[in-house]
Amino acid sequence: MRLALSGGRGAEVAVSGADPLAVLRDRRSRAALAAPAPPRSELQEILTAACAAPDHARLRPWRFIVIEETAREALGDAFAAAQAEREPDATPADLRRTRTKALRAPLIVVVVGTPRPHPKVPVWEQRASAACAAYGVVLAAHVRGHGAMWRTGWYGEAPKVRAHLGLVDGEEVTGWVYLGTPVGPEPAPRPPVDPPITWLG
Numbered sequence: 001m002r003l004a005l006s007g008g009r010g011a012e013v014a015v016s017g018a019d020p021l022a023v024l025r026d027r028r029s030r031a032a033l034a035a036p037a038p039p040r041s042e043l044q045e046i047l048t049a050a051c052a053a054p055d056h057a058r059l060r061p062w063r064f065i066v067i068e069e070t071a072r073e074a075l076g077d078a079f080a081a082a083q084a085e086r087e088p089d090a091t092p093a094d095l096r097r098t099r100t101k102a103l104r105a106p107l108i109v110v111v112v113g114t115p116r117p118h119p120k121v122p123v124w125e126q127r128a129s130a131a132c133a134a135y136g137v138v139l140a141a142h143v144r145g146h147g148a149m150w151r152t153g154w155y156g157e158a159p160k161v162r163a164h165l166g167l168v169d170g171e172e173v174t175g176w177v178y179l180g181t182p183v184g185p186e187p188a189p190r191p192p193v194d195p196p197i198t199w200l201g
């Protein structure tokens with residue numbers, strides 16, 4: 001059964017009577033996103049749901065930075081400054097293109113992994129947990145009828161961007177989750193999946 005998203009403007013997925021597994025199965029990332037973004041109150045719920053990520057020893061090895069609409073220009077400037085530092089030959093057109101990466105959606109949630117040494121929980125587990133939290137943001141936004149797309153990029157490691165975000169040593173950008181109202185044609189339904197399973201029966 002395919003779930004209908006009612007409008008994609010903060011409306012909840014119509015789960016009543018439907019198979020909730022379809023919410024997971026039929027989710028698609030949406031690259032083209034426009035205003036409105038989820039309002040703060042709803043984003044709070046989405047990020048709270050994302051904090052239910054599996055998390056060994058309850059370290060909660062992530063945090064969120066929310067780039068609201070008015071903060072995007074400054075982030076784009078940081079992207080461009082980072083590119084100018086990394087590629088001294090970058091043209092003004094290159095820098096303009098890079099700046100627009102911050103404007104691809106009305107809101108960005110930066111999921112920051114905060115792994116730290118722990119006697120029982122290795123860093124890879126904490127990174128996996130942060131990735132689950134990022135997926136949680138995507139999924140919870142989808143459930144609430146918003147479009148989402150998890151992206152990454154070199155600029156997450158660039159000192160100028162890290163400084164702009166206020167990241168401290170050891171913190172890492174797990175994902176830039178772009179959120180907003182999907183625009184343009186709906187992506188084709190996900191092709192049937194044959195899960196790679198080894199059954200040991």
Ligand SMILES: Cc1cc2nc3c(=O)[nH]c(=O)nc-3n(C[C@H](O)[C@H](O)[C@H](O)COP(=O)(O)O)c2cc1C
Binds near residue numbers: 150152153174
């Ligand atoms: C860690 C991670 C980084 C990603 N980075 C990008 C990216 O930079 N650009 C991109 O187009 N897709 C990226 N993706 C993939 C998209 O989020 C998305 O999963 C993909 O387009 C497939 O769409 P679907 O989610 O509808 O299956 C990334 C996914 C993950 C898990």
